[in-house]
Amino acid sequence: MGALQPIHLVLILVIVLIIFGAGRLTEVGGALGKGVRDFRANVESKDATSPATTAGARHCTNCGAELPSGARFCARCGAGVVASS
Numbered sequence: 001m002g003a004l005q006p007i008h009l010v011l012i013l014v015i016v017l018i019i020f021g022a023g024r025l026t027e028v029g030g031a032l033g034k035g036v037r038d039f040r041a042n043v044e045s046k047d048a049t050s051p052a053t054t055a056g057a058r059h060c061t062n063c064g065a066e067l068p069s070g071a072r073f074c075a076r077c078g079a080g081v082v083a084s085s
Contacts, residue, residue: 020028045064058067062079071081 017025041063058069058071058081059065060067060074060077060079060081063074063077065074065076067074067081073080
Protein backbone atom coordinates (compact mmCIF):
# COMPACT_ATOMS: atom_id res chain seq x y z
CA MET A 1 0.00 0.00 0.00
CA GLY A 2 1.56 3.26 -1.13
CA ALA A 3 1.16 6.84 -0.08
CA LEU A 4 -2.00 8.83 -0.65
CA GLN A 5 -2.35 9.83 -4.26
CA PRO A 6 -4.40 12.79 -5.54
CA ILE A 7 -7.27 10.52 -6.58
CA HIS A 8 -7.50 9.21 -3.01
CA LEU A 9 -7.73 12.75 -1.64
CA VAL A 10 -10.48 13.63 -4.15
CA LEU A 11 -12.41 10.50 -3.19
CA ILE A 12 -12.14 11.37 0.53
CA LEU A 13 -13.33 14.94 -0.18
CA VAL A 14 -16.35 13.65 -2.15
CA ILE A 15 -17.30 11.27 0.69
CA VAL A 16 -17.01 14.06 3.28
CA LEU A 17 -19.10 16.35 1.05
CA ILE A 18 -21.81 13.69 0.75
CA ILE A 19 -21.86 13.05 4.51
CA PHE A 20 -21.89 16.68 5.71
CA GLY A 21 -23.27 18.57 2.70
CA ALA A 22 -21.93 21.82 1.30
CA GLY A 23 -23.61 24.05 3.91
CA ARG A 24 -22.39 22.13 6.94
CA LEU A 25 -18.89 21.73 5.51
CA THR A 26 -18.11 25.40 6.25
CA GLU A 27 -19.39 24.99 9.82
CA VAL A 28 -17.24 21.90 10.34
CA GLY A 29 -14.18 23.72 8.98
CA GLY A 30 -14.83 26.74 11.20
CA ALA A 31 -15.27 24.57 14.27
CA LEU A 32 -12.07 22.69 13.46
CA GLY A 33 -10.14 25.96 13.08
CA LYS A 34 -11.51 27.31 16.36
CA GLY A 35 -10.54 24.10 18.12
CA VAL A 36 -6.99 24.30 16.80
CA ARG A 37 -6.71 27.98 17.88
CA ASP A 38 -8.01 27.16 21.38
CA PHE A 39 -5.60 24.23 21.67
CA ARG A 40 -2.62 26.37 20.63
CA ALA A 41 -3.63 29.14 23.04
CA ASN A 42 -3.85 26.65 25.92
CA VAL A 43 -0.48 25.12 25.07
CA GLU A 44 1.14 28.56 24.84
CA SER A 45 -0.40 29.68 28.14
CA LYS A 46 1.13 26.66 29.92
CA ASP A 47 4.56 27.76 28.62
CA ALA A 48 4.21 31.17 30.27
CA THR A 49 7.26 32.80 31.79
CA SER A 50 7.79 33.13 35.52
CA PRO A 51 5.46 35.47 37.44
CA ALA A 52 8.40 37.66 38.48
CA THR A 53 9.01 38.79 34.89
CA THR A 54 5.34 39.46 34.14
CA ALA A 55 4.39 41.15 37.42
CA GLY A 56 2.26 44.21 36.74
CA ALA A 57 1.87 43.43 33.05
CA ARG A 58 -1.56 43.69 31.45
CA HIS A 59 -2.99 40.73 29.57
CA CYS A 60 -5.78 40.40 27.02
CA THR A 61 -8.97 39.03 28.58
CA ASN A 62 -9.79 37.22 25.33
CA CYS A 63 -6.58 35.33 24.48
CA GLY A 64 -4.25 36.03 27.42
CA ALA A 65 -1.51 37.72 25.38
CA GLU A 66 0.66 40.29 27.16
CA LEU A 67 -0.28 43.84 26.22
CA PRO A 68 2.11 46.76 25.95
CA SER A 69 1.25 49.85 27.97
CA GLY A 70 -1.24 52.11 26.22
CA ALA A 71 -2.51 49.38 23.89
CA ARG A 72 -6.12 49.79 22.74
CA PHE A 73 -6.34 46.48 20.85
CA CYS A 74 -4.73 43.07 21.32
CA ALA A 75 -2.07 42.39 18.68
CA ARG A 76 -2.77 38.63 18.70
CA CYS A 77 -6.60 38.41 18.53
CA GLY A 78 -7.66 41.99 17.75
CA ALA A 79 -10.00 42.29 20.73
CA GLY A 80 -10.58 45.69 22.25
CA VAL A 81 -8.78 46.31 25.53
CA VAL A 82 -10.67 47.71 28.49
CA ALA A 83 -8.90 50.72 29.96
CA SER A 84 -7.63 50.01 33.46
CA SER A 85 -8.14 52.63 36.14
